[in-house]
Amino acid sequence: MPAPFSGGCLCGAVRYECTAEPFATVYCHCRDCQHASGGPSSTVVMVTKAAVAVTQGAVRSYAKKSDAGDDVTRQFCGDCGSPLFSVLGSSPDLLVLKAGSLDDPSWLSPSMNIWTESAQPWAHIADDLPNIAKNPG
Ligand SMILES: [Zn+2]
Ligand SMILES: [Zn+2]
Numbered sequence: 111m112p113a114p115f116s117g118g119c120l121c122g123a124v125r126y127e128c129t130a131e132p133f134a135t136v137y138c139h140c141r142d143c144q145h146a147s148g149g150p151s152s153t154v155v156m157v158t159k160a161a162v163a164v165t166q167g168a169v170r171s172y173a174k175k176s177d178a179g180d181d182v183t184r185q186f187c188g189d190c191g192s193p194l195f196s197v198l199g200s201s202p203d204l205l206v207l208k209a210g211s212l213d214d215p216s217w218l219s220p221s222m223n224i225w226t227e228s229a230q231p232w233a234h235i236a237d238d239l240p241n242i243a244k245n246p247g
Contacts (some may be wrong), residue, residue: 111213112217113128113129113130113161114127114128115142115212115213115214116128116129116165116168116212116213117128117194117195117207117211117212117213118141118167118190118193118211118213119167119186119187119189119190119192119194119211120187120190121187121188121190121192123166123167123188123190124159124164124168124169124187124192124194125161125164125165125166125167126162126163126165126194126195126213127163127165127210128131128157128161128162128207128213129161129162129163129208130157130158130161131157132155132156132157132207132218133156133157133158133159134154134155134156134221134222134232135153135154135155135156135209135218135219135220135222136153136154136156136221136222136223136224137151137152137153137154137220137222137223137224137235137236137239138151138153138224138225138228139151139154139178139223139224139225139226139228139229139233140176140228140236141175141179141228142176142177142182142184142223143198143225144230146184146193146230147154147193150224150229150230150232150233150234151206151220151229151233152193152209153157153165153208153209153210153215153220154196154206154207154208154209154211155203155206155207155209155218155237156204156205156206156207156245157204157206157210158203158204158205159197159204159205160203160206161201161205161206161242162195166208168188169185169186169190169194169195170185170186170187170188171183171185171186171190171238172185172186176198176245177188177225177244178224178244178245180200180245181198181199181200181227182196182197182198182199183197183199184196190218191203192208192211193208193211194207194208194211195207216247218238221236221239221240222239222240222241222242223235223236223239223240223241224242224245225241225243225244225245226243227243227244228241
């Protein structure tokens with residue numbers, strides 16, 4: 111995996127860099143990710159929070175309890191609305207990046223589906239990956 115890597119929002123106002131390799135990429139089918147992404151799931155990249163720096167612009171935040179009762183702060187560009195990061199109250203050292211925000215997401219390799227109990231019946235779910243009904247943590 112190529113680290114460092116960079117990314118940003120759709121309009122370019124917010125840019126970030128990550129100096130460490132991700133330790134997981136997963137498809138999250140929770141209802142909150144469906145709302146926040148506008149699609150059947152979010153593809154999210156788990157990295158160490160300390161490895162990520164916002165190099166341009168500033169994110170806006172929206173905090174909500176997850177279905178698992180965790181405090182999830184979702185961060186996005188206030189200009190174009192692109193989702194960028196999530197911070198979990200239960201794992202403050204972790205940063206969850208939206209895969210689509212990477213400048214080059216092509217090298218990512220998702221390893222599992224989570225929250226499949228709320229997956230949409232029309233979602234295409236890869237059969238060769240583990241499916242976790244809720245949160246693996
Ligand atoms: Zn933007
Ligand atoms: Zn989710």
